[in-house]
Amino acid sequence: MANKSFEFISGAECLDLANTIGGARGQTNEIEYLESYQDLLNWGRLKGLLSERQAASLELKSKDHQYEANEVLEKTKELRKSIYHIFSAFASGQIPSDSDLLVINRELEHGLHRQRIVWGSSGYEWGWEEPTELDSLLAPIARSAADLITSADLTHVKECTSPSCSWLFVDETKNQSRRWCNMKTCGNRNKLQRFRSRQIRHEQK
Template sequence: MPQDKFDFRFRGGRLCLDFAATLGGRYREPVERLAVPADLGRWFRLALSLPADLPAQPRGLDDARALREAVHRLVHPATRAKPARSDVELLNSWAVHPDFAPELSPDARSVTLRSARTVEAGLATVARDAIDLLTGPWLERVRECAFSDCSLMFVDTSRPGQRQWCDMKACGNRHKVRQYRKAHAR
């Protein structure tokens, strides 16, 4: 079943990359998947497996979009070599906020994430994941999908390190279909 263009994409292999993917189609007609505060609350529920959407306000949405763009610029293969001081400062300013605390369920077999300041905790979690990625061994394996209509970034965990598509079933297959049609056009 095809995915709606406004559905969230969880193909990056890292929380911060999936967060950056909330703005799709960066090189053609951008698709804003965080259009209203409720979208941000739903993204956190889905990304962090929370029991309910987080309550989000317009200010939280503005903060989330600013953090998303800073993460994108800091991690993107074309821009990460020369990080902007303002992006680093923004990332650090979010990383110092308290994030979610794990709470063990009564059956001692599952966990729930809790925070009094939920959106702030979510953004702190994203910022800390970005810092971990930026300072760890996987940064050099961050790629951008090679499909011309896609701008999603992902961590290439393949053994040879030559993965091209964010998802072979989606972008890889669409690329192959285009190539086939081009080769067989009359």
């Protein structure tokens, strides 16, 4: 399976999916990370939603059903788009559109029957049936979005303040001071820009 680098910095599965577009949405630096169904499987494997065996099995199945796999990829992108719109709206104090919520509810209706009570590391917990269908990843992502929308953590959802980034995250800092998706990238870039601006103003005096 081809490797592609993904970052998981958001604190929620649904937001990690939303963050599979790099840069700022609709801008020239926008980057698509899910270019194929195999990319989606690799994301699910790295996220821990699929085991190596499960991802390999689904990849093999996708080669025999390429049309269906491509349809799942497009459905995933539609779900991703709605997730971004919903939580970007919440982050800016707005109400999300009914059409975006409809996409989440549609995937919940389609996939929640795959939930199971399973044995986990600390006892019985909610889990999912063996992911044997090409769209098996969609239900856990939709459930993650539903859980976040209905949780107290919703008020902590933020969008990166960098003008060149649209990533979402749950701010888990004590004083709710997190501004950037990643301090090592957007945070340092912002600091460098402010430093250069101060230098320019100093030189102009």
